[in-house]
Amino acid sequence: AQSVTQLGSHVSVSEGALVLLRCNYSSSVPPYLFWYVQYPNQGLQLLLKYTSAATLVKGINGFEAEFKKSETSFHLTKPSAHMSDAAEYFCAVSQSGGYQKVTFGIGTKLQVIP
Amino acid sequence: SAVISQKPSRDICQRGTSLTIQCQVDSQVTMMFWYRQQPGQSLTLIATANQGSEATYESGFVIDKFPISRPNLTFSTLTVSNMSPEDSSIYLCSVATGDYGYTFGSGTRLTVV
Numbered sequence: 001a002q003s004v005t006q007l008g009s010h011v012s013v014s015e016g017a018l019v020l021l022r023c024n025y026s027s028s029v030p031p032y033l034f035w036y037v038q039y040p041n042q043g044l045q046l047l048l049k050y051t052s053a054a055t056l057v058k059g060i061n062g063f064e065a066e067f068k069k070s071e072t073s074f075h076l077t078k079p080s081a082h083m084s085d086a087a088e089y090f091c092a093v094s095q096s097g098g099y100q101k102v103t104f105g106i107g108t109k110l111q112v113i114p
Numbered sequence: 115s116a117v118i119s120q121k122p123s124r125d126i127c128q129r130g131t132s133l134t135i136q137c138q139v140d141s142q143v144t145m146m147f148w149y150r151q152q153p154g155q156s157l158t159l160i161a162t163a164n165q166g167s168e169a170t171y172e173s174g175f176v177i178d179k180f181p182i183s184r185p186n187l188t189f190s191t192l193t194v195s196n197m198s199p200e201d202s203s204i205y206l207c208s209v210a211t212g213d214y215g216y217t218f219g220s221g222t223r224l225t226v227v
Contacts, residue, residue: 049215
């Protein structure tokens with residue numbers, strides 16, 4: 001069984017401030033972890049993924065996430081928020097070892113305040 | 115990575131009717147997935163569609179309500195049958211890429227009235 005918990009359904013940050021979106025996972029086997037972004041009226045775009053290589057994963061648009069097994073976390077960060085970062089962000093988990101079912105978190109809506 | 119064209123992008127349908135959503139991929143892929151995103155909620159996997167075999171449905175989803183076709187390695191359809199207002203959602207198709215990632219279509223926004 002696997003699950004994802006995203007803490008905070010809504011997060012507001014000022015433009016230029018640090019973005020931190022929290023994700024904790026549960027998996028009975030080593031996981032693959034993903035962050036996706038969804039802009040209004042669009043599909044999902046992959047930001048980054050962890051597939052058991054480096055624990056610090058760098059993605060697109062300046063985002064990165066660190067896999068911490070001891071904390072079962074995969075938090076998403078960006079040093080300086082931009083207005084264009086306003087969107088909904090989904091953390092997701094699947095089991096490692098090939099293509100497996102992906103389970104998504106409930107999502108976090110990021111608001112960037114000018 | 116693969117590029118997915120999903121049609122229609124949105125539709126408004128009468129209750130009791132059916133809608134077929136198409137997903138076209140620009141390269142051959144083995145595994146395709148169909149998701150539902152209900153208003154204000156996360157994505158829920160409906161079924162996995164592999165070419166040459168019957169789709170595998172998740173708990174709570176049945177073939178009579180959501181029949182899926184997968185005639186070749188670049189195309190799939192999902193039909194939402196006998197629709198009710200509760201079926202109003204965004205439906206997305208997804209494919210597995212070559213690096214344990216997944217690419218999503220832009221979604222079909224369905225409103226049932």
